[in-house]
Amino acid sequence: MAAEFRNIRENLLLALDTLRTHKFRSFLTILGVLIGTTTVIGVASIITGLNSQLVQAAEQYGSRTIWIYKFEIGFVFRLTREQRMRKPLKYEDAVAIRDFCPDVERVSVEIFHQGLPPVTKYKGQDMVNAQLFGATPEDFSLNNVTFVSGRPYTTVEDLHRRNVAVIGADVATTLFQNENPIDKDITVGGNSFKIIGVLGKRLAFLGDNGDDRNIYIPYWTFRKIYPAARENLILAMAYPNRMTEAMNEITDVLRRMRRVKPDQPNDFGMATAASVIGQFHQITGTVALALVVLSSIGLLVGGIGVMNIMLVSVTERTREIGVRKAIGARRQDITWQFLLEAMTLTGAGGLMGILMGYLLSFTIRTLVPSLPSSVPLWSVFIGFLVSIGIGLFFGMWPAMKASRLDPIVALRHE
Secondary structure, eight states, X not given: OHHHHHHHHHHHHHHHHHHHHTHHHHHHHHHHHHHHXXXXXXXXXXHHHHHHHHHHHHHTTOTTEEEEEXXXXXXXXXXXXXXXXXXXXXXXXXXXXXXXXXXXXXXXEEEEOSSSOOOEEETTEEESSXXXXXXXXXXXXXXXXXXXXXXXXXXXXXXXXXXEEEEOHHHHHHHXXXXXXXXXXXXXXXXXXXXXXXXXXXXXXXXXXXXXXXXXXXXXXXXXXXXXXXXXXXXXXXXXXXXXXXXXXXXXXXXXXXXXXXXXXXSSEEEEHHHHHHHHXXXXXXXXXXXXXXXXXXXXXXXXXXXXXXXXXXXXXXXXXXXHHHTTOOHHHHHHHHHHHHHHHHHHHHXXXXXXXXXXXXXXXXXXXXXXXXXXXXXXXXXXXXXXXXXXXXXXXXXXXXXXXXXXXXXXXX
């Protein structure tokens, strides 16, 4: 065992000496491995950061909250004709869920109108990207929001259609830079509302959180101002450990309320924080797979380059191989000498790629703070092991060729 370890150590030192002797040639040889490893580390760091940020952003709404809408909720890129023709959910649907779903603890309804958002004004200051929603008072607890000042509106204010509003953090920052918004009047789409509450900032995904630009007014106040509005979003909170049962009950109630036939699919969508996270993981997994396949081209090119340079090295060192065999080197010693040299070559490329991947991740995190980047430890191990494996695989043929040289013929080589 000691002799084998000594042979490996000597072969490794010989391989490193060869790298030092042909620095530029070695660098060009491992360039493909370097690029491939850097790509794998960079992609893994971005996807890991995105996944982590999405999990935090989604879970802040609560793990027991169910979003119900006429379309599928989440990362949907194209609607079918059947989905586009679906009828909006009704307020009565939410009442039915509240009354006939025993595993649902609370229910709320949000309503909005499609089209450009109304302009929000305060003392000559305009905000054109604020979103106006009508929501029942339960909405704030279901959405797990925090109030930095003021209070939510009450059921009495909702039923009496009072013109009161709760604003998001960005609305407060934009319109009330040096003032306390509470009890101030703002104009939204030509209608005046008294601010009674200001919400805290939400965790953003990719640097943007539209919720901070939201303005909430009582549900029935919204219906009074916009009687033609029909787009309802229902939120339901399941009792602890009853999520599956609650979703099944909601499905049964809505199918009855919307007169869906037994042989027809649901004409509404439901989502939870876990389902949205799962959808995103599927998307990023597919993207990661595609990019890894593309980066493998660089590794393949690097492997072919390693094989080529090792074949050249065998030819250049034919006499050296003959001398080693003449003084007692075995075939396996020659094989391991060239295999270790190839693996050292690609391993060096892998280490350089890992370093470049860390640098790339740091650069992205510094220049684009909204695009999270965090290098996972598993990608470092995989990147290094793959680079070593490239050297082992593509160095096999040159190593076997070197070990099979006839020592007499090798010694005669000029």
